[in-house]
Each structure stands twice: as C-alpha cells, then as structure tokens.
Amino acid sequence: MNGFGRFIPLLIVVVLVGVFLSVMMSDRNPKEIKSVMIGKPVPTFEIPNLFDGQSALTDARLRSGKPVIVNFFASWCLPCRAEHENLVTLASGYTVDVIGIAYKDDPEASRDFLDELGNPYAAAGVDRDGRLAIDWGVSGVPETFLIDGEGVIRYRHWGPIVGDSLRVQLLPQLEELQ
Amino acid sequence: MIPEIGHFALAVALMLALVGAIVPHVGIARSDARLMGLADRVIYGQFLMALIAFGALTYAYVISDFSVLNVAANSHTAKPMLYKISGVWGNHEGSLMLWVLTLTLFASAVAWRGKELPLRFRSRVLAVQSALIVGFLIFILFTSNPFLRLDPVPVEGNGLNPLLQDPGLAFHPPMLYLGYVGLSIAFSFAVAALIEGEVTPLWARWVRPWTLSAWMLLTGGLVLGSWWAYYELGWGGWWFWDPVENAAFMPWLIASALLHSSIVVEKRDALKSWTILLAIIAFSFSLFGTFMVRSGVITSVHSFANDPERGLYILGFLAVVVGGSLSLYAWRAPKLSPSGLFGMVSRESALVLNNILLSTFAAVVLVGTLYPMMLEATGGAQITVGPPFFEFAAIVLMSPLIVALGFGPLLAWKRGRIGRAGQMLIPALIVALVAFLAVAWDSAGGLLMTGFGLGLALWLIVSVFLELFERLQLFKKPAKVLSRMKALPRATWGMSFAHLGIGVILLGITVSEAWTTEKLLIMAPGEQAEVAGFSFRLHGVEPVAGPNYTAIRGHFTVAEDGQVFNQLFPEDRVYTDQVMNTTEAAIAPIWTGDLYAVIGESAGEGKWSVRLYFKPFISFLWLGATFMIVGGIFSLTDRRKRIGAPKGKRNKSAAGAA
Known part of the structure; x- marks a missing residue:
C-alpha cells in the first residue's frame, strides 16, 4: 500500500462522513415511510358516518372542487390527542374542511373523544376494521392527507401534526393548492 | 452530594486526560524521560477519577436517588437490584460512563504491565489513549451529563425498558463495550507505531493479546445478544441483520482478521502496513457502532433516544479520530517497508486469504447496512436490504x-x-x-x-x-x-x-435452519398437538404476578411415545412501570434440539394462540461460540505471550468489575 492505495481508506471515510452529515442535517425521520399515494386519486370507498343518522361518507366528498384534509385518528391514540389542538386551529382558522376517519376504534369512544376535545371535522367516518386505511397506505395513526379539488392526494403528513409542523409543513402545502 | 462528587471527578479526569494527551509528546520531542514517564501516572489518575464517577452514578441507582435526572428517567424502586445496577449502563449517559471507565482501565493495564515496552513508545500509546478519553469526557460533560439534578424530585422513577430487564441483556451491552474498548488499545498501538514509523514483531506480540481479549468479548457480546433474541422475541430467530447488529458484527469480522494478520507480523515480520490499517479500521467500526445507535440516522430496535446535538458531536469525533488516523496512515505507511517475503502457497498466504475474505465480508455488510440510507439521501426510493x-x-x-x-x-x-x-x-x-x-x-x-x-x-x-x-x-x-x-x-x-x-x-x-418444525395453533386447555414427533399438551393457562409485571402463563407437557418427559411454562408479560408487552418463550433443551413454546393472545372462548417449535441442534450455536471463547482463553494464557502482556485473568476481572 505505497501508491495511491494508501489514500483510499481516508477517501471512503471522508465520503461517508459527508453523507452522514447531510442525512443528519436534512431532519429526516428514519421511521417515516414515504407514501406511494402522492399524486394518485383517492381510492373509492363508502364508510358509515360516525354520527348516527347522517349519510355515509364516500370518496365523492373529497371531490368537491376545493382542497380538503383527511385525518386518520383514534380515541386510543395518544399522539392524536396531542395534534388535536392543531386540527381545531386548522378547521376554524383556515377555509378548509377537515374530514376525520376513526381508525380501528369503537364509534362510541370516538364520539366521546370528540365531545371531550372539540370536533374539528366537517364530516367523520368509521373505519372499524382498518380496511380503508390499508387502501390509503396508512402505516399508523395519526396520518393526515391533503387532497386537491379533483380528489388527488397531494401531500401526506406522517405522525402527529405537532410543534411547528402545521406552520412549516402542512400550511404551505395547503396554501399552494388554494 | 455524591452525584456532585461524581461530576467533579469527571471534570478532574478531563484535566488529567488533556495533560496525558499532550505532555508525553512534548517529553518525547525534548527527550525528557520525566515528562514521558508522566503518562503512566496521569493514566492511573484518570482511572481513579472515572471509577469514582462511575461509583457515584451506581450509588445513585442503588439507592434510587430520583433527584438525579438519569436515575429518575431509567430506574424504578420496584425493580430487582440486578436491573437497578444494569440500568446504570442501560441508557445513553451511563453507557458512555462505562466506555470511559473501561478506556481508562485498559490504559492503566498498559501502563502497569508495559514496562518491557520502550518508554518512548509506551508514552506515545498512552498519549493516544488519553486523547480518546478526552473526546469521550467532553462528550459526556457537555452533551450527556449523567449527574444532572431534577427539581422537584419525583416520587417514583420512570422505569427501565422491560425488554432490557433480562439477565442476557444486562450483560450483552457491557461485553460489547468492553470488546470495543479493547480494540481501542490496538488502535492506540497502531497510531503510536505510525507516529514512530516503526512496526516490530514485539509490537504485534503486544497488540495480539488485546485484540484477542477484545475479540472474545465481542464474540461473547454478540452471542448473548443473539441468545436473548432467540428466547425473548418469541419466534425463534437469533440473527436479523438489523443495522445495529451489523454494526457490532463488522468490528468482530475485522478483529478476527486483525487477530490473524498480527500473527504474520509477529512470526514473519510481514503484512505490517495492512495490520496497522486493520487495527485502525477495527476501532473505527466500534466508534461507528456507537454513532449509529445514538445519531438517529438509522432505525433499529437498538436506538437510544435521539438527540441531533449528540449525533453531530459523535460524527465530529468520528471524523477527527478516523480521519486523523487514516491521514496519518496515508502519510506514514510508506515507511513501514515489508521485509518478510513468502511464497504463494504458505501459511502467510492462507492468512492473507483469511484477511481478504473477512474484510470483504465486513465491507459487504457495511454497504448493505448503509445502502438504504445512501439511496434515500440521494433522492432515491426507500428500500430495505434484508x-x-x-x-x-x-x-x-x-x-x-x-x-x-x-x-x-x-x-x-x-x-x-x-x-x-x-x-x-x-x-x-x-x-x-x-x-x-x-x-x-x-x-x-x-x-x-x-x-x-x-x-x-x-x-x-x-x-x-x-x-x-x-x-x-x-x-x-x-x-x-x-x-x-x-x-x-x-x-x-x-x-x-x-x-x-x-x-x-x-x-x-x-x-x-433446515429441519425446524413450526406450528401456529389455537389451542384450548386439554388439547394436544404433534410437533416433530413430540406431543405438546396444553394443560391450562393461569394469571401470575411478578415484582413489576403481571402475566399469563401457559402450562404444557411434552411427551414422546406417550411418555411425558418435559414441561414448558411460556409467559406473556405486561410490565407496569413502563407499560409494555413481552413474550417469554419457554425453551427446554434436549439432546437433539430445543423444544420451544410461546403463548400469545387469547382467541376467545377459553382458547389461546400458541406457537410450538422443535429446533434441532440450535444449542450448537451457543456451544460453538463457547468453544471460540474457550479457545481465546487458552491462547491468551499461553506462556509465550505473557512476556509483558496482560494476562487473561486480569481481563476477566475487568469484565467482572464493569
């Protein structure tokens, strides 16, 4: 190892350190799985309404010509509780409908959850066995989707909308659509 | 008061380490034997201070002093004493304390037993070791202080992750750390040799026992980890190629290569530059493993809570240590001229082949581990390498x-x-x-x-x-x-x-792998299932209460040809101090293999989901690893290697003390 060879280990390390640095600076969450649904139309579905006596929730509700936000939640999910305040802010302060889908949750418990914390949802459906969530590629609750007026998924927020992620991530995407 | 003493001891240790990292080099430059000799004493001082600090933290854990944030976050009064103590190193801050303690302990061993080494060389080695200790102490004191106080004092601690409350896992991390740190000695010897521009057979004779001890400890640590996965995770797997498993496996591979190449240096005065490179790489991989679990660049069951500041510090430290030593290598390697020549077919060539294959394997594992991250960082798809x-x-x-x-x-x-x-x-x-x-x-x-x-x-x-x-x-x-x-x-x-x-x-x-029999069943008490010629009968399921968990426990009897010869009691535990569900597989080793039973959720109507396995010859994994470690002990106690070399006995007591 007398010629150029003796520099090779050093070069490899320099490259690796550079890659690690860029990964760490990019505030990527390694637990996050990218959605393959971006740019695709929402799956067709028809699920019962969370509130008795109201008509079933279908994908037609997501093709109203205006952007909507779809939020998968559950009463048993602690991070959902954490992001709830931001959903209320979103629904009251910005002209956008938030549609809630209760994931693998007892409808009674979901309603109690909304009674307790306030109901930000313009409409809410029940995905009791989690089948719809599979169609949407949801990896866990909470997960939030931004749908444009034509029913195409434009953005997916993985995990709770807490801290500055409403202001920094979700709102700019929404404003772009509006 | 005690935690403050610990904190103070760390600060003193840092001062001593700074002196130890600089003064010996000055001594060598001025040919001043007194300054060179200072290296020994400064190392002993660092060890003493590290011991005091570690003792203070252990004391806080033993008496459950929840005014210390680290104890409150990781301990609980209801925990058995063994896990209170293993909790000391079961978290980020405490594990770094263990690193520093063993770094100083091993360096002290070099100072104490190394009188046969030329003073000049010994003080170089100790100075390099001190520089490593400086890096770790700065990391602890400025980003990960284990002695931070908490006000108001909570009445109860947060508890240790239940998965870690297990005898296998109580000793799996410290063994790996001891192995990693053992490689730091080989690293310091390599760097000192590069500075001096000379590698002698005596050098190899010195490096080998350290590499061997580190290799044995790494082997032990890896085996404990895989044994734990085998009985705790409940599906009979024992190796998963998880990024962090790989991170511990790579130093093992390189240490194995180093072990063999240093023989060639010792006996034949050849492969010198390559051996130096391996010594550097082996320790670099150890640091890399530490970086991986603490930086958040990779998801793994092994990750500590991530903190970007810490990740950046370790990356910087890694860049300085690895980059610095490899620059030194690039600069000085030409001085290490090869002398011993050997033919194509010779023991040396066989050892070279060994080295090429082991290093290539380590490189392949590295690529497989980092490829998903690299691909994503460069805007590619998200993939996993399985x-x-x-x-x-x-x-x-x-x-x-x-x-x-x-x-x-x-x-x-x-x-x-x-x-x-x-x-x-x-x-x-x-x-x-x-x-x-x-x-x-x-x-x-x-x-x-x-x-x-x-x-x-x-x-x-x-x-x-x-x-x-x-x-x-x-x-x-x-x-x-x-x-x-x-x-x-x-x-x-x-x-x-x-x-x-x-x-x-x-x-x-x-x-x-070839002849495991596996059955997934829903069983009611009284029912019977045949697995690989053995009949497992479920007698009943009953609730049991442990010190900090509740569980359901199944009772199986196993019969062959109608003769009942074994009983199995698998549990499904729910821990209370951090709510978490763990499976405790019941394993009965018999001559031809392991009987393995797991009980899962209730399937309603008094039925239970169970998994039953027969895993032939699986104990050979642990047996073989034991042979490897026993072989290491034999080799370490070889009389010919005792000349100026630390004995196996002392290394073992080091493992016990930590």
Missing part, C-alpha cells in the same frame, strides 16, 4: 474461508506444499463429501444448500481434528501422545478450539 442479501454474501464469502481454514494450519510458514497438506486432509474431504451426497440424495433438490452447509461444517470439524492428530503424531507414535499433548503450546490448542467452534456453529445453523 437477510437474503447478507445471507448470500455470507455463503459466497465464508464458504471458501471455511475450505481454506481446513488447509491453513497444515501449511508451513514461508513455503508450503499444498499437495502434502491436501493428502492429509483426504479423509476430511471424504467425510464431507459423504455427508453432502447423503443429504442431496435423500431429499432431492430443495436441500442442496443444507447438504453443502453440512459438508462444509464436517469438513472443518474433521480437519481440525486431523491437524491436531498430526501435531500429536497420534498415528505415528501413539505411545508419546500424552507427553506431546502437554508440550503442545496453549495457543495451538486455542486455535483448534476456536476453529472447531466455527464448525460447530455452522453445523447448528445448517441443521436448525
């Missing part, structure tokens, strides 16, 4: 290694004749071939790999014995065997044991 990739690489790279392993020890130094060695191994080849054909014949097609694996394992085992018989001249002079056995150096016994261990592990892997 077991098939690593298993393929293992088969392709390790098979030739095992074939060569049969020949290697029979080749002469400098110039060997492969023909003669081959002749002696014909019996081994025949045995292997027979086993291979038997399996291939019996179960056409699907089991080809099984036949191959069995063939390799038997080839290795038989050739280890043949080589030993050859040394003992068992067939030529049977009468003198006993006296020859006594005369055989312990290092030779050690080699045979370790190589045998690899054969035994391979046998265990092959047989258990």
Whole structure:
C-alpha cells in the first residue's frame, strides 16, 4: 500500500462522513415511510358516518372542487390527542374542511373523544376494521392527507401534526393548492 | 452530594486526560524521560477519577436517588437490584460512563504491565489513549451529563425498558463495550507505531493479546445478544441483520482478521502496513457502532433516544479520530517497508486469504447496512436490504474461508506444499463429501444448500481434528501422545478450539435452519398437538404476578411415545412501570434440539394462540461460540505471550468489575 492505495481508506471515510452529515442535517425521520399515494386519486370507498343518522361518507366528498384534509385518528391514540389542538386551529382558522376517519376504534369512544376535545371535522367516518386505511397506505395513526379539488392526494403528513409542523409543513402545502 | 462528587471527578479526569494527551509528546520531542514517564501516572489518575464517577452514578441507582435526572428517567424502586445496577449502563449517559471507565482501565493495564515496552513508545500509546478519553469526557460533560439534578424530585422513577430487564441483556451491552474498548488499545498501538514509523514483531506480540481479549468479548457480546433474541422475541430467530447488529458484527469480522494478520507480523515480520490499517479500521467500526445507535440516522430496535446535538458531536469525533488516523496512515505507511517475503502457497498466504475474505465480508455488510440510507439521501426510493442479501454474501464469502481454514494450519510458514497438506486432509474431504451426497440424495433438490452447509461444517470439524492428530503424531507414535499433548503450546490448542467452534456453529445453523418444525395453533386447555414427533399438551393457562409485571402463563407437557418427559411454562408479560408487552418463550433443551413454546393472545372462548417449535441442534450455536471463547482463553494464557502482556485473568476481572 505505497501508491495511491494508501489514500483510499481516508477517501471512503471522508465520503461517508459527508453523507452522514447531510442525512443528519436534512431532519429526516428514519421511521417515516414515504407514501406511494402522492399524486394518485383517492381510492373509492363508502364508510358509515360516525354520527348516527347522517349519510355515509364516500370518496365523492373529497371531490368537491376545493382542497380538503383527511385525518386518520383514534380515541386510543395518544399522539392524536396531542395534534388535536392543531386540527381545531386548522378547521376554524383556515377555509378548509377537515374530514376525520376513526381508525380501528369503537364509534362510541370516538364520539366521546370528540365531545371531550372539540370536533374539528366537517364530516367523520368509521373505519372499524382498518380496511380503508390499508387502501390509503396508512402505516399508523395519526396520518393526515391533503387532497386537491379533483380528489388527488397531494401531500401526506406522517405522525402527529405537532410543534411547528402545521406552520412549516402542512400550511404551505395547503396554501399552494388554494 | 455524591452525584456532585461524581461530576467533579469527571471534570478532574478531563484535566488529567488533556495533560496525558499532550505532555508525553512534548517529553518525547525534548527527550525528557520525566515528562514521558508522566503518562503512566496521569493514566492511573484518570482511572481513579472515572471509577469514582462511575461509583457515584451506581450509588445513585442503588439507592434510587430520583433527584438525579438519569436515575429518575431509567430506574424504578420496584425493580430487582440486578436491573437497578444494569440500568446504570442501560441508557445513553451511563453507557458512555462505562466506555470511559473501561478506556481508562485498559490504559492503566498498559501502563502497569508495559514496562518491557520502550518508554518512548509506551508514552506515545498512552498519549493516544488519553486523547480518546478526552473526546469521550467532553462528550459526556457537555452533551450527556449523567449527574444532572431534577427539581422537584419525583416520587417514583420512570422505569427501565422491560425488554432490557433480562439477565442476557444486562450483560450483552457491557461485553460489547468492553470488546470495543479493547480494540481501542490496538488502535492506540497502531497510531503510536505510525507516529514512530516503526512496526516490530514485539509490537504485534503486544497488540495480539488485546485484540484477542477484545475479540472474545465481542464474540461473547454478540452471542448473548443473539441468545436473548432467540428466547425473548418469541419466534425463534437469533440473527436479523438489523443495522445495529451489523454494526457490532463488522468490528468482530475485522478483529478476527486483525487477530490473524498480527500473527504474520509477529512470526514473519510481514503484512505490517495492512495490520496497522486493520487495527485502525477495527476501532473505527466500534466508534461507528456507537454513532449509529445514538445519531438517529438509522432505525433499529437498538436506538437510544435521539438527540441531533449528540449525533453531530459523535460524527465530529468520528471524523477527527478516523480521519486523523487514516491521514496519518496515508502519510506514514510508506515507511513501514515489508521485509518478510513468502511464497504463494504458505501459511502467510492462507492468512492473507483469511484477511481478504473477512474484510470483504465486513465491507459487504457495511454497504448493505448503509445502502438504504445512501439511496434515500440521494433522492432515491426507500428500500430495505434484508437477510437474503447478507445471507448470500455470507455463503459466497465464508464458504471458501471455511475450505481454506481446513488447509491453513497444515501449511508451513514461508513455503508450503499444498499437495502434502491436501493428502492429509483426504479423509476430511471424504467425510464431507459423504455427508453432502447423503443429504442431496435423500431429499432431492430443495436441500442442496443444507447438504453443502453440512459438508462444509464436517469438513472443518474433521480437519481440525486431523491437524491436531498430526501435531500429536497420534498415528505415528501413539505411545508419546500424552507427553506431546502437554508440550503442545496453549495457543495451538486455542486455535483448534476456536476453529472447531466455527464448525460447530455452522453445523447448528445448517441443521436448525433446515429441519425446524413450526406450528401456529389455537389451542384450548386439554388439547394436544404433534410437533416433530413430540406431543405438546396444553394443560391450562393461569394469571401470575411478578415484582413489576403481571402475566399469563401457559402450562404444557411434552411427551414422546406417550411418555411425558418435559414441561414448558411460556409467559406473556405486561410490565407496569413502563407499560409494555413481552413474550417469554419457554425453551427446554434436549439432546437433539430445543423444544420451544410461546403463548400469545387469547382467541376467545377459553382458547389461546400458541406457537410450538422443535429446533434441532440450535444449542450448537451457543456451544460453538463457547468453544471460540474457550479457545481465546487458552491462547491468551499461553506462556509465550505473557512476556509483558496482560494476562487473561486480569481481563476477566475487568469484565467482572464493569
């Protein structure tokens, strides 16, 4: 190892350190799985309404010509509780409908959850066995989707909308659509 | 008060380490023996301070002093004492304390036992070691202080992650840390040798026991981890190619290579520059593992809570240590001129082959581990690299290694004749071939790999014995065997044991992978299931309460030919101080394999989901690893290596003390 060879280990390390640095600076969450649904139309579905006596929730509700936000939640999910305040802010302060889908949750418990914390949802459906969530590629609750007026998924927020992620991530995407 | 003393001791240790990292170099530059000699005393001081600090933290854990944030976050009064103590190193801050304690302990051992080394060289080594200690102490004091106080004081602690409350896991991390830190000594020797521009056989003789101890500890740590996964995770797997497992496996591979290449340096004064490079890389991989679990760049079951500031610090430290030492290498390597020449067919060449294969495997594991992250960082798709990739690489790279392993020890130094060695191994080849054909014949097609694996394992085992018989001249002079056995150096016994261990592990892997029987069932009490000729009867399921958990416990009896010969009590636990569900598989090792039962959720109507396995020969994995460690101990206690070298006994007491 007398010629150029003796520099090779050093070069490899320099490259690796550079890659690690860029990964760490990019505030990527390694637990996050990218959605393959971006740019695709929402799956067709028809699920019962969370509130008795109201008509079933279908994908037609997501093709109203205006952007909507779809939020998968559950009463048993602690991070959902954490992001709830931001959903209320979103629904009251910005002209956008938030549609809630209760994931693998007892409808009674979901309603109690909304009674307790306030109901930000313009409409809410029940995905009791989690089948719809599979169609949407949801990896866990909470997960939030931004749908444009034509029913195409434009953005997916993985995990709770807490801290500055409403202001920094979700709102700019929404404003772009509006 | 005690935590403040600990904190203060860390600060003093940092001062001492700074002195120890700089003054010896000044002493050497001025040829001042007094300044060089300071290195020893400063190291002892660092060890004393690290011991005080570690003792203070342990004390806080033992008395459950929840005014210390670290204790409150990781301990609980209801925890058994063993886990209160293992909780000390079961978290980010505490594990770094253990790093520093062992760094200073091992450095003190070098100072104490290293009087035969030239003063100049010894103080260089200790100065490099002190510089590493400085890096770790700054990290602790400025980003990860374990002595931070909490106000108001909580009445109860947060509890230790229930998965960590297990005897296997109480000692798995500290053994790995001890192994990593053992490699730091080889690293410091390598850097000192580069600064001095000289590598001598004495250097190798010194580095080898340290590499060997580190290798044994890494082997032990890896095996404990995989044994834990086997009985705790509840589906009978024992290795997952998880990024962090890989991070511990790579230093092991490189340490194995270093172990063999330093023999060549010691005996033949060759491969010097390569051996230095391996010593640097081995420790670099250890640091890299520490970086991986703490930086958040990769998801793994092993990750500590991530903190970007810490990740950046370790990355910086890594860049300085690894980058610095490799720059030094690039600059000084040409000075390490090769002297010992050897032929294509020789013991040296066999060891070079060993090194090439082990290092290539480590490189492949590194690529597989980092590729998903690299791809995503460069805007590509999200992928995972799974077991098939690593298993393929293992088969392709390790098979030739095992074939060569049969020949290697029979080749002469400098110039060997492969023909003669081959002749002696014909019996081994025949045995292997027979086993291979038997399996291939019996179960056409699907089991080809099984036949191959069995063939390799038997080839290795038989050739280890043949080589030993050859040394003992068992067939030529049977009468003198006993006296020859006594005369055989312990290092030779050690080699045979370790190589045998690899054969035994391979046998265990092959047989258990091929013939494991697995059943997933819904069972009601009174029902019976047949698994691999054994009948498992579920007698009942009852609730039980432990000190900090509640559980349901199944009761199985196992019968063969109507004779009940074993009972199994698998549990499904729910811990209360951090709510978490863990499975405790019930495992009964019998001669031919392990009976393995897991109880899961209730399926309603008094029925339970259960998993029953029979895993033939799986104990050979742990047995083989034990052989490897025993081989290491034999080699370490070889009289010829004691000259100025730390003894195995002391290394063991170091492991016990930590």
